[in-house]
Amino acid sequence: MPGTITVWEKDPAVDRRTTAPIPDVSRLPLGFNFPAAPPFSDDPATAEFRYWNAAATLRRAADFWAASTKPPAEWNGSAVLDVFLDRGEDLQSEYDGQALNFYHGSPAGNTAIVVYSGASPDLLRHELGHAVLDAIRSDLFNRHLVETDAFHESFGDMSAILCALQIPTFCAAVLAETGQNFWTSSILSRIAPQFGAALRMENQDEADADCLRNAWNNHPYSDPAGLMAAGPPETVAANPHSFSRVFTGAFFEILAGMLAIKAGNRPLEPEDLQQVSCDMRDILVEGLREAPFVPGFYASIAAAMVEASLGPGLGRGPAVRDVFQNVFVRRNILPSAIA
Ligand SMILES: [Zn+2]
Incomplete structure (x- = not known):
């Protein structure tokens, strides 16, 4: 279909693909700032697929929350949220109050297995959830309770x-x-x-x-x-x-x-x-x-x-x-x- 890309429906381990519209990541409200866009790829093993999968997944997720009855007008402290799809080696993903950060990593002793946290729509939508909640209720973030x-x-x-x-x-x-x-x-x-x-x-x-x-x-x-x-x-x-x-x-x-x-x-x-x-x-x-x-x-x-x-x-x-x-x-x- 013209104007669409291939993405994961849910987690890579579920192994189900679907199509999504080419996302406009910076569109407001709840826009994103991604690094420069690479060409499209339908091959899930590539960084290009991960980029477009993450962009389409986060766009759809932000639009879902923005359509709620009492949505946040913007992220906590900014209109646009930074997204880093591979900040280095770690089995980790996080929202740090400023950005969504994803990593790649291998379980100790299993270097043949490389997991990209930013490849999983589950983890993308999870970290996005932290940012949405912080936008709605900034008093709940990092309270150490x-x-x-x-x-x-x-x-x-x-x-x-x-x-x-x-x-x-x-x-x-x-x-x-x-x-x-x-x-x-x-x-x-x-x-x-x-x-x-x-x-x-x-x-x-x-x-x-x-x-x-x-x-x-x-x-x-x-x-x-x-x-x-x-x-x-x-x-x-x-x-x-x-x-x-x-x-x-x-x-x-x-x-x-x-x-x-x-x-x-x-x-x-x-x-x-x-x-x-x-x-x-x-x-x-x-x-x-x-x-x-x-x-x-x-x-x-x-x-x-x-x-x-x-x-x-x-x-x-x-x-x-x-x-x-x-x-x-x-x-x-x-x-x-x-x-
Ligand atoms: Zn979390």
Whole structure:
């Protein structure tokens, strides 16, 4: 198709490609500053493919967040965000408050394996999520409190999931894999499987068994003050990446519940998944506009999301609110039902 390029739908390990419009990375709002553009390539092993895959993925992700009901007008402190696709050797990717930074690296003792963090749409959308959250709530960034730092990580993973659902061919693949039961481990719930496999070669505790972090989990909330600082992935530890899975698991269970309500008695279509992901985005952003900053931030944002889920707005109302409330309470994120 003229005017389109080939990109990954989700993680390189999922190995599904799609086409995307040639992106205008600097377009406002939420523009990007990339180094000079190379020619196109359809070969995923090349730096040219990684460039255009990252540019198209970030453009689509920024447009998704910019379309929310209460979007940020610009990034925190600038209209345009710098993107560096290969800052050197490391198994790492990061948003540092100024730029999105990606790296390439090999697990110790496995130099034959080279992983580019900036090749994965999951990691691109995750880091973009940090920047979007910083644009909406600059008071939550780098507070060195487990719950706010963990919420930042969770928001990155929620961004990875919601942005993936903007691609109709990916939605169709999720429907085919899950058989319409979303509360299961799937290509949707498994975040960054390629990067997770590389981290696990270095340290089994650094990633879930089947990906970096699986949103399909049943980790309940308990006060991080009573948890170990690190531990195996079956447990929750008081560090941002591990503790983020508590909120992401609740989010994913709620998303599955919203999809079940949307379905009613009919089969879901790919556009239903896209619509529900937009509904969830808006509830999340509106919740963030209201949730007071407190060290126990999970309960604060959860309560604000329950409030926002009642409406007004499409895809909201008492049934959706019950899903939010029941999941947050059952997982101990909210102490009890909000009257
Ligand atoms: Zn992160």
